[in-house]
Amino acid sequence: MSYSANDEESARPEIRQDAVVIRHAFKTYGKKKNALPVLQNLNMTVQKGTIYGLLGASGCGKTTLLSCIVGRRRLDTGEINVLGGKPGHRGSGVPGKRVGYMPQEIALYGEFTIKETMMYFGWIFGMESKEIEERLQFLLNFLDLPSKNRLVKNLSGGQQRRVSFAVALMHDPELLILDEPTVGVDPLLRQSIWSHLVHITKAGQKTVIITTHYIEEARQAHCIGLMRSGHLLAEESPSVLLNIYKCASLEEVFLKLSRIQSQKLTDATPVNFSNNISLHSMGFNGKKDKPSSSQDNGIVGLNFHQSKEVLINDANGSIYTLNDESYTQPPAAINKKTKPKSEKTTECTDLCNVTTKGKMKALLTKNFLRMWRNVGVMLFIFALPVMQVILFCLAIGRDPQGLNIAIVNGEMNDTTTCNVVPGCKLQNLSCRYLSHLNTSVVKNYYSQLEDAQDAVRNGYAWGAIYITENFTDAFTARASLGRDSDDETLDQSEIKVWLDMSNQQIGVMLNRDLQLAYRDFAMSLLSECDNNPKLGDVPIQFREPIYGTMNPSFTDFVAPGVILTIVFFLAVALTSSALIIERTEGLLDRSWVAGVSPSEILFSHVITQFVVMCGQTSLVLIFMLVVFGVTNNGDLFWVIVLTLLQGMCGMCFGFLISSICELERNAIQLALGSFYPTLLLSGVIWPIEGMPIVLRYISLCLPLTLATSSLRSILTRGWEIVKDEVYGGFLATLAWIALFLILTLLVLRSKRG
Numbered sequence: 001m002s003y004s005a006n007d008e009e010s011a012r013p014e015i016r017q018d019a020v021v022i023r024h025a026f027k028t029y030g031k032k033k034n035a036l037p038v039l040q041n042l043n044m045t046v047q048k049g050t051i052y053g054l055l056g057a058s059g060c061g062k063t064t065l066l067s068c069i070v071g072r073r074r075l076d077t078g079e080i081n082v083l084g085g086k087p088g089h090r091g092s093g094v095p096g097k098r099v100g101y102m103p104q105e106i107a108l109y110g111e112f113t114i115k116e117t118m119m120y121f122g123w124i125f126g127m128e129s130k131e132i133e134e135r136l137q138f139l140l141n142f143l144d145l146p147s148k149n150r151l152v153k154n155l156s157g158g159q160q161r162r163v164s165f166a167v168a169l170m171h172d173p174e175l176l177i178l179d180e181p182t183v184g185v186d187p188l189l190r191q192s193i194w195s196h197l198v199h200i201t202k203a204g205q206k207t208v209i210i211t212t213h214y215i216e217e218a219r220q221a222h223c224i225g226l227m228r229s230g231h232l233l234a235e236e237s238p239s240v241l242l243n244i245y246k247c248a249s250l251e252e253v254f255l256k257l258s259r260i261q262s263q264k265l266t267d268a269t270p271v272n273f274s275n276n277i278s279l280h281s282m283g284f285n286g287k288k289d290k291p292s293s294s295q296d297n298g299i300v301g302l303n304f305h306q307s308k309e310v311l312i313n314d315a316n317g318s319i320y321t322l323n324d325e326s327y328t329q330p331p332a333a334i335n336k337k338t339k340p341k342s343e344k345t346t347e348c349t350d351l352c353n354v355t356t357k358g359k360m361k362a363l364l365t366k367n368f369l370r371m372w373r374n375v376g377v378m379l380f381i382f383a384l385p386v387m388q389v390i391l392f393c394l395a396i397g398r399d400p401q402g403l404n405i406a407i408v409n410g411e412m413n414d415t416t417t418c419n420v421v422p423g424c425k426l427q428n429l430s431c432r433y434l435s436h437l438n439t440s441v442v443k444n445y446y447s448q449l450e451d452a453q454d455a456v457r458n459g460y461a462w463g464a465i466y467i468t469e470n471f472t473d474a475f476t477a478r479a480s481l482g483r484d485s486d487d488e489t490l491d492q493s494e495i496k497v498w499l500d501m502s503n504q505q506i507g508v509m510l511n512r513d514l515q516l517a518y519r520d521f522a523m524s525l526l527s528e529c530d531n532n533p534k535l536g537d538v539p540i541q542f543r544e545p546i547y548g549t550m551n552p553s554f555t556d557f558v559a560p561g562v563i564l565t566i567v568f569f570l571a572v573a574l575t576s577s578a579l580i581i582e583r584t585e586g587l588l589d590r591s592w593v594a595g596v597s598p599s600e601i602l603f604s605h606v607i608t609q610f611v612v613m614c615g616q617t618s619l620v621l622i623f624m625l626v627v628f629g630v631t632n633n634g635d636l637f638w639v640i641v642l643t644l645l646q647g648m649c650g651m652c653f654g655f656l657i658s659s660i661c662e663l664e665r666n667a668i669q670l671a672l673g674s675f676y677p678t679l680l681l682s683g684v685i686w687p688i689e690g691m692p693i694v695l696r697y698i699s700l701c702l703p704l705t706l707a708t709s710s711l712r713s714i715l716t717r718g719w720e721i722v723k724d725e726v727y728g729g730f731l732a733t734l735a736w737i738a739l740f741l742i743l744t745l746l747v748l749r750s751k752r753g
């Protein structure tokens with residue numbers, strides 16, 4: 001036998017306080033000018049201690065209305081009063097623990113067990129673990145849930161909905177808002193859910209607003225709001241509705257009212273339906289609402305009765321209208337004193353405000369537990385920076401080896417032997433020169449210049465070298481005659497080179513090596529003959545450099561930027577979808593309604609990701625500086641601090657992306673899209689001094705640029721923090737962190753409203 005709220009009707013006190021009062025509510029999504037409002041001049045009154053069934057076709061605005069009641073969204077215009085306060089206002093307790101909200105989507109963490117789910121929400125509501133355990137046991141039995149240790153993702157759809165329902169019931173809230181809780185639930189359990197709702201409202205302290213597509217089950221509600229296209233067509237107790245419309249089912253009532261509304265829209269004239277009962281006509285002052293301008297324009301508002309209505313003022317002060325003799329029962333839900341109370345909440349005591357500490361405990365546990373449950377992903381997250389550093393150090397900055405050179409040496413008897421004559425012997429000087437070419441070069445001998453050049457043309461060699469058959473004589477004559485040397489002597493004493501300069505790095509390196517080989521050759525010869533190798537050297541003396549080494553490596557130049565880029569973009573990757581995943585699964589909404597603020601959510605993610613980032617930063621620095629021996633002449637402390645700060649900066653940038661983007665793929669595109677411009681413009685792989693002046697200024701405005709040059713100065717120059725180029729990088733990074741955080745909070749707040 002069904003247990004109906006209306007069975008309790010007679011036992012109820014007639015005058016009740018209002019739990020929810022909404023007046024003249026308008027709400028539009030998107031651009032207000034062109035869009036049709038989702039809520040249109042909607043009035044609603046939910047009495048305390050009742051079940052209010054909100055019924056209506058899909059898309060009529062039920063969820064929107066509920067989200068305004070729980071403070072998740074704001075009305076464009078109109079007034080809303082929930083539990084004596086305005087939702088979203090400090091001290092109202094809404095959103096917060098006064099409300100239990102079950103959204104339409106499952107909105108649960110799939111990788112949590114039922115118990116962990118309850119613990120998370122229980123802590124957010126400020127409950128003690130023991131209290132949560134007790135409540136959990138009751139809910140497991142009541143909702144016929146499987147073992148509390150089962151993972152939510154492994155439950156059936158119906159079981160997941162029941163867990164979601166259990167979360168809403170967890171803290172025994174004053175106002176329970178349930179968006180289709182009985183979808184996918186078997187009839188027996190559906191009945192027991194309704195019985196429970198009737199039971200908890202019996203004492204008059206708890207209020208339930210419930211939406212359902214099973215219209216008939218709403219017969220058990222104390223009051224029903226029939227909604228269509230953003231209007232409330234009727235707001236009455238089920239028995240009164242059936243009585244007035246002389247229908248056998250609520251479904252019929254709804255169809256009848258819908259037809260009337262459609263007809264009115266077509267006729268653009270007021271419709272007086274047969275019995276002329278005012279179903280919903282009271283304003284805050286207990287008088288009939290003045291027809292709104294929309295009604296004047298022929299859009300149906302709340303009042304179907306435009307005329308012939310009789311206002312009844314009963315002995316209890318309740319006001320209702322009646323023109324139907326068959327109507328005997330006074331409407332239970334109409335209260336004369338429906339004016340919303342002052343925004344200052346009267347009932348929400350300090351107990352309503354759960355401390356940030358409790359919520360942070362819940363949020364941090366949740367974040368770390370999620371990581372732990374995805375341990376494979378976490379291992380990858382730590383392995384990734386190590387792989388990147390190893391690949392960078394192995395693949396970048398080393399001199400190319402095994403470069404083929406095609407050599408035609410006219411002084412050699414055949415193409416296979418080139419005898420170096422040691423000491424001060426002026427014989428086979430070409431071979432002596434070639435012996436100074438370093439080991440990165442592979443010498444291939446050819447007899448004809450044409451063949452050597454063809455080898456370069458066909459990609460078999462990076463350069464062709466041609467030495468004449470009189471090279472030694474001509475070279476010796478040139479050295480002894482000096483300015484008196486004739487052109488032929490000068491020409492014959494030259495080593496002629498044709499390089500493949502299509503690869504700038506290899507071409508420049510071969511150019512350098514060929515010239516260095518000549519310097520070594522000349523110095524060794526003169527040291528043998530004149531005992532003074534300096535005569536053979538170029539007359540520019542490079543003394544020991546003030547910073548760096550005589551042979552600087554490209555790795556040392558790029559490493560600071562690479563360290564920061566790896567840490568920055570790993571943090572971006574880690575955080576750029578963090579909020580989106582929660583938002584798309586409805587979890588963020590649920591946490592907000594439970595009373596968690598955007599800053600608490602953001603802060604909990606910052607702490608969690610910071611821990612991960614510390615691990616990543618340590619690994620990057622250990623592999624860069626210790627394993628691969630990248631130069632560090634500075635203070636390791638400041639290197640660590642700057643790297644961590646850059647990680648923080650990347651993390652905050654990720655949060656900003658995450659808060660802006662609705663879809664994960666958009667966030668990924670934005671994160672990836674920002675990678676290359678940042679890498680190219682931040683002076684990581686090329687000095688910004690080489691950029692056009694405009695780009696240079698743009699470069700200085702990027703988060704990595706000043707930090708990179710700061711870290712480079714610490715590592716290679718060993719500069720202290722007091723140097724402006726060094727602390728400039730720290731200050732710029734801090735400024736970026738602050739900017740990203742502020743923007744994220746602003747975006748989150750605006751989306752919450």
Ligand SMILES: Nc1ncnc2c1ncn2[C@@H]1O[C@H](COP(=O)(O)OP(=O)(O)OP(=O)(O)O)[C@@H](O)[C@H]1O
Binds near residue numbers: 030060061063
């Ligand atoms: N975030 C949003 N942005 C734009 N339009 C939205 C948004 N949320 C809802 N709407 C639109 O507002 C209207 C009402 O949606 P709402 O979800 O409130 O309906 P509903 O009555 O709860 O539907 P259902 O019973 O199917 O859940 C729909 O036309 C929907 O497309």
